[in-house]
Amino acid sequence: MYVCLCQGVTDRSIREAAENGVTSMRELGEELGVARQCGRCASTARQILRESRSPEYTAMADLLASPAA
Numbered sequence: 001m002y003v004c005l006c007q008g009v010t011d012r013s014i015r016e017a018a019e020n021g022v023t024s025m026r027e028l029g030e031e032l033g034v035a036r037q038c039g040r041c042a043s044t045a046r047q048i049l050r051e052s053r054s055p056e057y058t059a060m061a062d063l064l065a066s067p068a069a
Contacts, residue, residue: 018052
């Protein structure tokens with residue numbers, strides 16, 4: 001889903017940025033331009049970033065990325 005319409009940023013791109021090491025809204029803004037114009041997306045982007053950095057999410061992503069035995 002689109003999170004930031006001004007920059008065309010999706011939830012998937014925010015999750016990918018988190019997987020690549022982005023840990024803060026400042027870094028997310030620098031990387032993707034999120035919350036740099038109107039700012040309406042900031043709370044949703046922050047929530048997605050927080051969820052993507054949680055231990056539960058990273059464990060699930062690691063599990064899904066590993067090949068099936």
